[in-house]
Amino acid sequence: MIDPTLHPEISVELRSSPHLLRMARSGARVDTTKNPAALFILPALTVVLSIATGMQILLIPGIGLLVIVLFRWMAADSTYRSTKRKLRLARENADRFILPEDLDHPCQMLLRRAQNAVQAIMASRVHKDGLIDSVDNQVSLPEEVWQIAQRLRRLSSMHAEHGRLVPRELPPGMEDAFKPYTEALDTAWTSLSYRVRRLEKYAKQVLKADKAYHAHRRLEALAAKTPEYQQLIADTVRDELARERIRELADQAAHVRKVFEESILQARQAAGELLRAPLTSE
Template sequence: MVAGVEYFFVASMGVGLIVLIRWMAMDSTYRSTKRRLRLAREHANQYILPEDLDYPCQQLLRRAQNAVEAIMASAVHKAGLIDSIENQVSLPEEVWQIATRLRKLSSMHAEQGKIIPRELPKGMEDAFKPYTSALDAAWTSLSQRVRHLEKYAKQVLKADKVYHAHTRLEKLAAKTPEYQQLIAETVRDELAHERIRELSDQAAHVRKLFEESILQARQAAGELLRSPLT
């Protein structure tokens, strides 16, 4: 009988221990979730969620992010042929500044939609117009900012294409003497000189295109960064 009691006591202790462990695990999860929520509230001004933006603002921000991602992933950026350090510092900040303004614009647009009646009394349209015009002006300004980013990205991608062609041509250029010798040995003198000159001219042309494309990318960056959003 005593053995049975001891068994029951041990079994009860085992069940109690399991319940205690499960409670501790649940409590730990609860405390961890609570801590994360507290941190999220404390740092709410340091991140932006998709639901913070209305659909047009989400799309505009995505365009800005795509442009910056294209620039940062480019070969000319990685090779340091454009101002890579400035890009790494300024472009993420530019996207963040655009995002914060889009968040504010979304909030004010939603607020305005609740305040301004759908059907205004006759003669009242002009009274509300300055407020709607202010939001329109902000949208236009931010859209222009994103277009500047996209213009920069376009120039960088153009430079990338020329850069890839340039690197391939450089490999061939190293073998120019072999090609010149081949032409000299197999083609009539007058025609040989013309072909050799074409080789040199083509290499110079591609190099010029490459230098021009890099310059255009830098100019586009200059236009963007001369008036940063702060």
Template structure:
């Protein structure tokens, strides 16, 4: 399946404390429970779990069946261990559910968005992933902005606005009738245009991210070529000596000059690609969503 057609990943407010963000990210099903208003079942009664083993132990004591007593004791221990594990899971789920409700506005699930907004958010996430996984980013060559901090914040800001836009789209769908009385069409147009303007602005923002990612990919390819050439450049004196020793003087000078020119050309391409990536990043700095 085309990755661009996949739903977006969970987005969490990057300003949350890391331990809280990690807790929320580790249990998306709990976040969905919090969104839907579901509750953890509190009606289970642990006493019932021990009723049968307790009854068997009582019977064995009264009847003097030591074998039955041992079996009952073993069964009781198994039930006890299972109850401890179940109770621990129950308390952990309840704690995570409480945390998810406390921070309900600080994360965005795919189902919080309508389909067009899901696809736009996914595009933004893919662009950021491309940038952060690039070699030029990891080697600190495109440090015009602090990608590790700024780009997750950018995705969060885009996601928040898309969630709001999705909600208002749904609200319009409920309020505006499918068939409008004659002459009433224009009355609703300003509201529709407002949402269209917001969508256009967010789409442009995502295109800026994608443009940045495209320039980073280009810089990455040139960077890899540049690194390979550097490995050869270290051996340039050997190549120059080989040519000087085996080729007549005029041709030797030309070939030696070509080696130097080729190294300079790739270096220039590399520097230009890094500059283009930084300029693309500058578009994000000049028009911050925040």
């Protein structure tokens, strides 16, 4: 995951080379042991030999090989320079991205849940049509997930450290001395889990609104044909029963509109509860 506030051009560069992000995190360097000059040895010897011996038949193939090797060297050099530049960029922004291996398995799963919730919200029709504060969602939700990811990375690191420092079997009477540290980790995990559940609650309300919106749009299409349905009933059903059926059409339309409006309101309320107390930046 990459910091959503990072410049778009830098973000695209980092996303395009995940293996370089891992190299930057591990401190690895680009391999420079291969000498490109070695590529020229064989074609150069061929050209020299053809000139020295007067064997013109070797001259043209030798020059052809030199040209081919030259183009290969240029392509390899360009790739090397690009890789070196991207690796330097990754090192300069090492605190602006989080790799899967930066998190332990429980934290990976919790982050995935948060990402799935946000993806569901962003993919919804009510979001795309601007019915649930789309502009705010596009900024606040990615930032919310990034803040969660940062804290999960820190929690994973501290949990691993805790596992190394705390003995598996504590001497009698020492349990209470280690307990506050364990409880601190548990409290952080509980807080982040709660935050993710709020995101999932918001996503659930949005999906509910999406279904109501879909029904509402279908109803709008039918509403244009309401006079035709009313006339059909009036022409084929007794007067008293016709009035009842026509009233049912109007009542059903009003009910669907009410369900849609309520679902949108609930989604907005869920968003308000989530974003009212955002995680602060570190």
